[in-house]
Amino acid sequence: MGFLKRTHKQFDYQPRYYKGEGNPYKIEHKLDKYRKTAGKNKGIKAKFSDAVDDLKNGEKGFNKTIVYIVLILVFIFLYIIDFDLSIFVNN
Numbered sequence: 296m297g298f299l300k301r302t303h304k305q306f307d308y309q310p311r312y313y314k315g316e317g318n319p320y321k322i323e324h325k326l327d328k329y330r331k332t333a334g335k336n337k338g339i340k341a342k343f344s345d346a347v348d349d350l351k352n353g354e355k356g357f358n359k360t361i362v363y364i365v366l367i368l369v370f371i372f373l374y375i376i377d378f379d380l381s382i383f384v385n386n
Contacts, residue, residue, distance in 0.1 A: 330349070
């Protein structure tokens with residue numbers, strides 16, 4: 296009996312009071328429907344080409360929140376090292 300592999304039992308369980316379609320326990324990211332690279336099991340070449348297409352045809356704008364966070368972190372760093380901003384002002 297040591298040579299036989301044990302197979303996992305699969306059950307099609309539906310909760311008693313669930314009134315929806317599909318499996319309520321299916322874990323899916325909420326942004327997967329907008330991505331080409333998620334989901335289907337494709338080869339690595341197809342995944343790589345989809346990722347390059349997303350990069351080329353994605354959003355061209357920049358995220359202002361990231362820019363604000365970077366500026367705040369730069370100013371905090373300059374404050375910590377006691378940088379004097381008066382060198383940029385002509386007197």
